[in-house]
Amino acid sequence: MSPRWRALLAVAVLLAASQAVHAQQQPPSAPTPAPEARPQTPVTVPAPGGDVTVLADRLEEIGPDRVLVATGNVEVSRGSTRLVADRVEMNRLTGDTVATGRVILYDAGGRLTGERLEYNLRTGTGVLHGGEVQSDPYYRITGERFERRGESIYHVLGGALTTCSAEPPEWSIHFGSADADLETGVFGRSASFWVRNLPLIPWFPFFAAALGRDRQTGFLFPRVGHSATRGYQAEVPFYWAISDSQDLTVALTEYTKRGTGLTENYRYSLSAENHGQIQGFYVRE
Incomplete structure (x- = not known):
């Protein structure tokens, strides 16, 4: 070379x-549709910024802190944000929520999946562990930790950005940390450029990418x-x-x-x- x-x-x-x-020139891929709501009787939890609706196969309230435990096909929604998981524990008093098992969060133009989500319904902030974001029209961001700091706004640690669906991707940019707005763009730091499993450029200080359709x-x-x-x-x-x-x-x-x-x-x-x-x-x- x-x-x-x-x-x-x-x-x-x-x-x-x-x-x-x-x-x-690349045609946008269709966003993954959220699952249809089921006919169970929902539970409504008042919270700042709008009531929270909870659907699940099984709902129960335990302990003096009024912890709502939802198991089996759980769906939690408020406004444009929707959470799907196998199990959700929600503190009605503080708004602290923990979701585990096939966690999916629909947030603005993005679809986030992960192993565990810690989320506060009152502040709208939280942490997704071992996650991946699919942002319209075709970007994919993976990370060890996604910190939700507002609607569609995340701070990502130990991640990668690509437009490829294959594993390993044809190309990707790995980064130490990044700030992402799923409706506009992402700005990352301490990055490297990879072709498949080969780091062609081992380090550069920063990168930026637009995530919108415009x-x-x-x-x-x-x-x-x-x-x-x-x-x-x-x-x-x-x-x-x-x-x-x-x-x-x-x-x-x-x-x-x-x-x-x-x-x-x-x-x-x-x-x-x-x-x-x-x-x-x-x-x-």
Whole structure:
């Protein structure tokens, strides 16, 4: 691998990491629907910010602290936030809640799964252990610990970000800590860039990525690949949302066997009859 290729790969990751936005060409995946509510008689627990509704196969209240214990297909909902678990213990007086067993939390545009959730109904804050977030339209964030600090806002420790569903993912950014708003974006620190199980860039100080659906101008995530004729390649795409009816993607690619390439893709849709695209490719060998 030539020094020039290594340098370009490092620049690719740092540029995309600092301003990354989701690729417009990738079709959004449909969000996972929340399960339908069942016809059991719900229990309503008053709480600041709105009443909490609890459904379960079995409900009982124990102890002087009025702890509500729900077991079997438990669903806890308030506003746009919904919790599904096998077992939930809820202190009616303090609002402290612990959910265990196949924990799923639907929060704004994201779906969080984990091993255990500690949550306070009064403050809306809590901690999800061993979790994963699937954020619309197609981002996936894993972490050892998700600290919920507000609606759709999390501080994540020991995690990774990717758009790939495969294991191991084709690419991922690992980080020591990150702040994520599931409706807008994520900003991480002490990061590394991985291709499958290989850490190509072992450390860079920070990265940022947009999680929303809206078209945004900026660098896209780098693409890394290999072919028999071109060798290893690293590509840095830049997306320009010119207007509601036009956009342009320009990509600089370094090939270990062919040199440096430049790709452009201009698209326009001025009317139902007047639309199209112009593509070009140049390589300096």
